[in-house]
Structures are given as C-alpha cells and as structure tokens.
Amino acid sequence: MSVHVSTLQARISGESTASSPLSTEEYFVNMGPQHPSTHGVLRLVLRLDGETVREVVPVLGYIHRGIEKMGEHGNYRQFVHLVDRMDYLSALANNWAVTMVVEKAAKMETNERIEAIRTLVCELQRIQSHLLWWGVFGMDLGGFTPFFYGLRDREQICDIFEKTIGARLTMNYIQPGGVMFDIHPEFVKDVKAFLSYLKPKLVEYDALLTENVIIQERLRGIGRLSAARAIALGATGPVLRASGVAHDLRKSEPYGLYAQVDFDVPVGTDGDCWDRYWVRMEEIRQSIRIIEQLIDNIPEGKTFLVKPAAKIKVPAGIHYSHLETARGVLGVLLVSNGKESPYRIHCRTPNFNNLWCIGEMATGGRIGDLVAMLSSIDIVVPDIDR
Amino acid sequence: MDAPNLIAAVQALQPDATVRAQSDRPTLIVPAHALVALATQLRDDPDLRFDLLETHTAIDWLEEDRFELLYLLTSVPHGHHLTLSVSIDRDAPLVPTVCQVWPIAEWLEREAYDLFGILYDDHPDLRRLFLEDDWVGFPLRKDYEDDFMLERPE
Numbered sequence: 185m186s187v188h189v190s191t192l193q194a195r196i197s198g199e200s201t202a203s204s205p206l207s208t209e210e211y212f213v214n215m216g217p218q219h220p221s222t223h224g225v226l227r228l229v230l231r232l233d234g235e236t237v238r239e240v241v242p243v244l245g246y247i248h249r250g251i252e253k254m255g256e257h258g259n260y261r262q263f264v265h266l267v268d269r270m271d272y273l274s275a276l277a278n279n280w281a282v283t284m285v286v287e288k289a290a291k292m293e294t295n296e297r298i299e300a301i302r303t304l305v306c307e308l309q310r311i312q313s314h315l316l317w318w319g320v321f322g323m324d325l326g327g328f329t330p331f332f333y334g335l336r337d338r339e340q341i342c343d344i345f346e347k348t349i350g351a352r353l354t355m356n357y358i359q360p361g362g363v364m365f366d367i368h369p370e371f372v373k374d375v376k377a378f379l380s381y382l383k384p385k386l387v388e389y390d391a392l393l394t395e396n397v398i399i400q401e402r403l404r405g406i407g408r409l410s411a412a413r414a415i416a417l418g419a420t421g422p423v424l425r426a427s428g429v430a431h432d433l434r435k436s437e438p439y440g441l442y443a444q445v446d447f448d449v450p451v452g453t454d455g456d457c458w459d460r461y462w463v464r465m466e467e468i469r470q471s472i473r474i475i476e477q478l479i480d481n482i483p484e485g486k487t488f489l490v491k492p493a494a495k496i497k498v499p500a501g502i503h504y505s506h507l508e509t510a511r512g513v514l515g516v517l518l519v520s521n522g523k524e525s526p527y528r529i530h531c532r533t534p535n536f537n538n539l540w541c542i543g544e545m546a547t548g549g550r551i552g553d554l555v556a557m558l559s560s561i562d563i564v565v566p567d568i569d570r
Numbered sequence: 571m572d573a574p575n576l577i578a579a580v581q582a583l584q585p586d587a588t589v590r591a592q593s594d595r596p597t598l599i600v601p602a603h604a605l606v607a608l609a610t611q612l613r614d615d616p617d618l619r620f621d622l623l624e625t626h627t628a629i630d631w632l633e634e635d636r637f638e639l640l641y642l643l644t645s646v647p648h649g650h651h652l653t654l655s656v657s658i659d660r661d662a663p664l665v666p667t668v669c670q671v672w673p674i675a676e677w678l679e680r681e682a683y684d685l686f687g688i689l690y691d692d693h694p695d696l697r698r699l700f701l702e703d704d705w706v707g708f709p710l711r712k713d714y715e716d717d718f719m720l721e722r723p724e
Contacts, residue, residue, distance in 0.1 A: 187664065187689040189696050191703040245700030253709055415621045415646055418674030431646050501592030504642060519629050532625035540677050569700060
C-alpha cells in the first residue's frame with residue numbers, strides 16, 4: 185500500500201471538465217489572501233466557467249500560529265490567554281471552553297455567582313459578535329450604512345467589558361476556578377441601559393435590512409445547505425440551525441446557568457443565506473431574553489472559591505468538553521499525563537468546520553453570490569488557522 | 571443511550587473493540603483494519619446514529635512508539651457521544667480514511683497529516699492543510715525540531 189501526497193499546484197492544474205456546448209474554457213481565479221470579504225487572510229482558489237463556480241479550493245494557514253504546539257509548552261492558565269486569539273469575537277467563550285475542560289478534569293468547583301457572570305458576559309459577547317457580523321454582512325452585500333450602525337452599537341458592549349475586564353477584545357477573563365475580577369459596580373446598570381438602547385435599534389435594523397426587499401431577493405435561495413449535508417460537513421452553530429437542525433449545546437447539554445433560563449433555539453427551513461441571516465438576528469433577541477432573566481438575579485458570592493493556583497495539575501487521561509460560541513461548537517480536547525502542562529491540547533473550532541461548507545454552497549452557483557455565502561457563514565480566520 | 575449501553579452496543583457490532591481507560595467519555599479502542607466498517611455501522615445504525623464527526627486528531631505517544639488517533643463522534647438526533655481510538659505504528663503511520671463516512675474528515679485528516687504526518691489510505695486529496703507544501707517535518711510530533719524553535723522548558 186502506498187499513499188500519494190498531493191500539492192496545491194497539482195490540485196489546481198487539473199484538466200478542464202467544461203461541458204458547455206459553447207466550448208467555454210475553465211479558469212482559476214484567486215480570491216484572497218487579501219480580499220475585503222474574507223475578513224482576514226483566507227485564500228479561495230476558484231475554478232470558474234464563465235460566472236459559474238465549478239469548484240472552491242480553500243487555502244488555509246496564512247495565520248497559522250501553532251497554538252496547539254504552544255499550549256504543550258505552557259501551563260493551563262497560560263493556555264487560556266492563547267485561545268483569546270483564535271476567535272477574537274468570542275474570546276470569552278473560548279476562555280470558558282478551556283476553563284470548562286480544566287475544571288472538569290481537575291474537579292475544581294465554582295459557585296452560582298461565577299456561573300452567572302460567565303453566562304452573562306458570554307451572552308453579551310454573542311450579541312456583540314452578531315452585531316459586528318450584521319454590519320459586515322450588510323457591507324459585503326454593498327450597503328455601507330449597516331457597518332456603521334453595527335459597529336456603533338457593538339462599541340457599547342466593548343465599553344461594558346472594558347469597565348469590568350479592562351480589555352475590549354482579548355479578555356482572558358474566565359479562568360479555571362472563577363473569573364479574573366468581580367463585575368464593576370455599574371455593570372448591572374450599564375447592561376440594562378444598553379438593552380433598553382438596543383431593543384429599538386433592532387427594529388431599525390429590521391427596517392434597514394431584514395424587511396428590505398432588495399436584501400431578501402438577494403439572499404433567498406442562494407447557498408443552500410440541506411440538514412443532512414450540514415451535519416455531514418461538520419457544520420455547527422447558526423449555519424447548522426439555519427438548515428433546520430435545532431442543535432444548540434446551551435439547550436442539549438446546558439452549562440453555566442443556561443438550564444435555569446428560558447430561551448428558544450431559532451431554526452431555519454431552507455438552509456439558504458436568508459435563513460442564516462434570520463437565525464442570527466433571532467439569536468440576538470434570544471440573548472437579550474437570557475440577559476434580562478439573569479441580570480437582576482446575580483447571586484452573591486466570591487469570584488474565586490480558592491486562591492487561584494498558578495499551576496494546575498490535571499489527572500492523566502483524555503478530557504473533552506465543548507460549548508456553544510457565537511459561531512458554533514467549540515470543543516477543547518485535553519490529553520494530560522499528570523503534569524502541569526498538557527501533553528497534547530486540541531481545539532475543535534467552529535469556523536474550521538463551517539468554512540468547509542462553502543464548497544457545497546458555492547459549487548454550481550454564481551461568483552457574484554459567493555461573497556454573500558462566505559459572509560453568511562460568518563468566518564473568523566484566526567479561528568480556522570489556529 | 572448511557573455510556574455502558576453504548577459500549578455494549580458498539581461491542582456487539584465489533585467484538586474486537588476494547589474500552590480505553592482514562593477517558594471522560596465512552597472510548598473504544600478499535601483495530602485500524604476494522605475502522606471504516608465500524609464507522610459506517612455507527613453512522614447508519616438507527617439506535618446509534620453518530621452522524622457528526624465532531625473532531626479528529628492524533629496524539630504522539632513518543633515513548634510507546636505509536637500514534638493514537640481519536641475520532642470524537644456525536645449523535646445529533648440522540649445527543650450521545652462516543653470516541654474511537656486507533657493506535658498505529660509510529661514508523662508506518664498508515665490508516666484507512668473515513669472520508670466516505672463523514673465528509674468533514676477530509677479536512678480533519680489533512681490537518682492530522684500536516685501536523686503529525688499520518689498517512690490516510692484512499693484519501694481523495696491528501697496534502698498539507700496549514701503549512702507550505704515544501705515544509706519539512708511534522709510540527710506536532712514530539713521529536714520535531716526546526717531552526718526557529720526555542721529551547722523546551724523543563
């Protein structure tokens with residue numbers, strides 16, 4: 185038995201398979217690595233026949249930093265810092281994913297206050313992430329106004345985080361055993377003020393994009409992904425839910441305080457770009473519901489049950505836990521040999537799997553729709569490359 | 571299905587599967603030659619329905635001279651989890667691909683090839699995923715060294 189290892193060059197220099205009676209010629213076009221709609225350094229090699237996309241070959245690794253290798257050289261507390269840099273729009277959820285697996289493996293306990301704060305900040309960040317996506321999505325479709333609106337309102341969440349955490353993007357706030365600092369005295373007041381500000385803004389958003397007939401016509405029916413294919417391709421998060429699969433770890437395997445709050449999991453029907461748009465807009469409303477139920481009921485308590493140890497020892501073995509970020513299932517696989525740094529640590533990142541769906545969505549479609557499809561997946565490239 | 575029932579159900583399908591100790595999820599050690607047949611059964615069995623390959627990766631057990639490959643499976647309809655573990659020789663890291671069973675494996679296996687040098691037999695497009703095609707070595711192996719690496723702290 186011998187295994188043949190190919191190269192990118194060989195991959196994209198195949199024979200033309202055009203079957204058009206017009207005897208057209210297929211050609212390759214590079215989209216990226218520097219392209220405004222890839223939101224980072226992602227390269228897609230497109231095999232085109234006229235304007236029809238025949239094949240999408242994503243080329244990854246432009247910002248591969250070897251986070252998993254770095255993780256093997258540090259301790260668990262240091263690894264929490266690194267995962268901030270994967271999906272920077274879900275930094276808190278990333279922190280929590282590492283925290284969750286370390287706490288489960290090392291049997292560390294938390295209290296209700298810690299879990300309430302974690303749930304609250306993660307839901308705030310989900311709104312923040314979806315607001316940024318909404319703005320960028322509008323911009324990718326050719327409307328510049330949503331970008332300003334989305335960024336303007338997202339700023340306020342960043343301000344709330346800055347008051348409590350001191351950082352706006354890479355927060356490193358959720359730590360094994362607790363949270364780094366207690367919430368700012370004005371946190372509750374600020375969050376309430378923000379929610380009462382955001383709710384009328386969402387109506388404005390709907391008037392601007394959701395109810396806009398141009399947007400609806402633009403998005404409906406393109407980039408279809410069936411439920412069975414979405415699961416087979418490993419999609420999670422809004423991409424999977426838009427295809428009609430109500431798979432949300434906050435519901436199916438509740439962590440934090442999600443078991444105590446009431447919220448719905450919005451699902452789409454067609455799995456097209458419109459459904460992915462609609463699901464995210466609805467998720468913003470559901471996150472508001474979750475925050476409203478928790479914000480007045482943050483229990484009293486410490487934010488670290490025991491003084492945080494710099495070095496945590498985890499029993500030998502394989503440990504895995506996962507949670508739902510704004511983009512899907514983030515899992516952390518931890519292989520310990522009983523020492524204070526992991527023997528192997530692996531992150532199952534949502535964007536990596538979601539991006540894989542672009543081939544299924546785009547093949548046979550038009551190149552003009554590709555940007556809308558890519559944007560509807562809501563990719564964050566550092567999360568793919570790690 | 572809870573963990574003991576799950577393990578019993580899988581062992582009924584593949585009697586050679588043994589339980590892997592030290593894992594927080596139900597984990598079964600499967601011989602490499604039985605992997606694809608078992609994977610297909612796990613996906614299609616109506617009581618198991620492991621339709622989502624959540625992730626796939628490798629562990630380099632340098633001292634034992636083997637790679638351990640992990641396949642973390644989730645059943646979306648049933649909500650249960652199972653991990654398959656396949657051990658292969660470090661000198662001849664060859665294993666059949668599961669791309670036909672779970673299409674996402676195409677990328678996950680390319681990542682494992684890129685970083686560990688695992689060779690997947692019958693893979694439709696086996697090449698590096700993150701690194702350049704002419705990169706030498708496989709960085710996540712424990713004995714990997716290159717000129718840019720700092721001294722390993724000990």
